[in-house]
Amino acid sequence: MLNEDIKTVAHDCGDCPIRHRAVCARCEADELERLEEIKYYRNFQAGQTIIWSGDRMDFVGSVVSGIATLTQTMEDGRTQMVGLLLPSDFVGRPGRDGSPYDVVATTDMVMCCFRKKPFEELMADTPHIAHRLLEMTLDELDAAREWMLVLGRKTAREKIASLLSIIARRDATLNLQTQQNSLVFDLPLTREAMADYLGLTLETVSRQISALKRDGVIELEGKRHVTVPDFSRLLDEAGDDSDGGMLS
Amino acid sequence: MLNEDIKTVAHDCGDCPIRHRAVCARCEADELERLEEIKYYRNFQAGQTIIWSGDRMDFVGSVVSGIATLTQTMEDGRTQMVGLLLPSDFVGRPGRDGSPYDVVATTDMVMCCFRKKPFEELMADTPHIAHRLLEMTLDELDAAREWMLVLGRKTAREKIASLLSIIARRDATLNLQTQQNSLVFDLPLTREAMADYLGLTLETVSRQISALKRDGVIELEGKRHVTVPDFSRLLDEAGDDSDGGMLS
DNA sequence: TCGCGCGCTTGATCTGGGTCAATGATGACC
DNA sequence: GGTCATCATTGACCCAGATCAAGCGCGCGA
Incomplete structure (x- = not known):
C-alpha cells in the first residue's frame, strides 16, 4: 500500500488532515516517519459504500477531499444520517473492530488512511495522538448532541x-x-x-x-x-x- | 476536600465507578494513591442543577448513585435531553472548560468527583486512563448516534x-x-x-x-x-x- | 435530436402527534 | 384527615409534516 508520493509529502502537513490535526502541532520526526510508513491513499466514487454497518474496519483515516455520510438504517428502510464527513474529518474508531453504521461517499472522495493495528500501536506510544483523538471524539459528541436538539425539537x-x-x-x-x-x-x-x-x-x-x-x-x-x-x-x-x- | 473515608475505600473498587472503570483493570498503586488525593464526594438533591450550560466546570467525576440528565434548552423554552447519567457513568470533559448543556439531578445523587486540573495531569502521566476515557467517549458517541435514529425516524x-x-x-x-x-x-x-x-x-x-x-x-x-x-x-x-x- | 432517467418541485389529501383543557391519583405538610 | 401541589391520565380538536401523485428540467447516451 505504500506508494511513491509518500516521501514527497512527508512534511507537507496541509496535504493530510490527520497528520495536520493529530500530529503536526507538536510534531516529532520519528512519529512522522512511522505515520508515513502506514499511510496510504484511497479513492472512492460518488455513491460508493466505503464501509457497511457491521463490517470489520481495518483502517482509520481522514477525508482529504469529497464528502461522506454516516447512516443507520432500520429493517423497514427508514434511514437516519448520524454524521457528515467533510474534508479534514476523521473516520474510524481506534480500539473498535466493527462500524455501527454505513459510511457512504456522496461525492468522489480521497481519503488518507492508516492501517489500524500499527496506528493503534503508534497511538499507544505517543500520548499526544491519543489526546488529539479524544479531542476529536469530544467534538463529534458535541456535534451529535447538538443535532439531537435539532432532530427532537426543531x-x-x-x-x-x-x-x-x-x-x-x-x-x-x-x-x-x-x-x-x-x-x-x-x-x-x-x-x-x-x-x-x-x-x-x-x-x-x-x-x-x-x-x-x-x-x-x-x-x-x-x-x-x-x-x-x-x-x-x-x-x-x-x-x-x-x-x-x-x-x- | 479530602475526607476521612478516603483511606478506607482506597482499594475498594466497587465503591467508585471511575476508579473501577478507568483504572482498576490495570491498577497501579501510585496511580490509586494520586487519584485518592484528588477525590471527593458530592451530594445533590433531586431537582438540583449540578452544572448550568456555559458554566465553568472545575471537576470531572462519575455517578455513584442516583440519576442525572444532560439537557439543552432553546430560548423559547423547548428542551431536549441529550444524555442520561446512570450510576457508573462519567461526567465531564477533560481538556474542556465549559459545559455545553445543563446537568440536572433528577433524583438524590452521590457523585465521586476529581478536581479537574490534577486529574488532567494524572491523565497525561498515565496513558491507560486517557485510553479508558477515549473508550467511554466513543461509547457515549455511539449512544448519541443511536438516539439520533430514535429521534429522527421512530x-x-x-x-x-x-x-x-x-x-x-x-x-x-x-x-x-x-x-x-x-x-x-x-x-x-x-x-x-x-x-x-x-x-x-x-x-x-x-x-x-x-x-x-x-x-x-x-x-x-x-x-x-x-x-x-x-x-x-x-x-x-x-x-x-x-x-x-x-x-x- | 430525441428520449429517458434522475433529481427536484408542487399540489391535494391524510394523519400522528401537538395543543388546550378538564379531571384523577398520590403524598407531604399542617 | 383535609388541603394543596405535583404528576399523570384522558378527551376533543387542530395542524405540521407525511403520503400520494403529477409534472418539470437538465444532462447523458444512442
Missing part, C-alpha cells in the same frame, strides 16, 4: 436553516473566504440526503428550501448553488442563539 | 419502547438480576423528562405508555413501577433489530 424550517448554517460555516472555515459578509457555497447533498439528515421527507425539504428562498433568507442558482445574503438572519431562522464563532 | 410508540428497553437493560446489567426472564424496574424519570428525552410531549408519552400497557407489552404498578413480561416483544415494539446483548 420545526422543518428550523432544521433546514440549521443544516444550511452548519454547511456554510464548515465551508467558510475550510476555504477561509468570509469575503463580503455574504456566504456562497454548493450543497454537497441531494434533497433526499438532507431529509435523511434532518428526519424529514425529501418533499418537505424541497418545500422549506423554496420557502426560505421566497422569503429572501437564501438565494438559489440552479438546485445546489446557495448564497446567503445575511448569515445572522439564517441563524435566526435556525433558532440558534449563538453564531457558532462565525461572526465576531 | 414513531412515538417506538420511541417509548426504545427508552424502556434502554432503561431495562441498564438496570439489569447494574443489578445483575435477569431473574425469571421477565424484567422489573422503576422508571427514574417523570413523564415530562421522558418527553424531553424523546422529542415528544408529556401527553403523548402518557398515551403511549397506556397503549403499551393495554396491549400487554408492559405492566404498570402505580405510575413508575414497570414489569416487562417479554423483553423481546418490547424490543420488537422499539423497532430494534438487535437485542443489545441482553438475550443470548
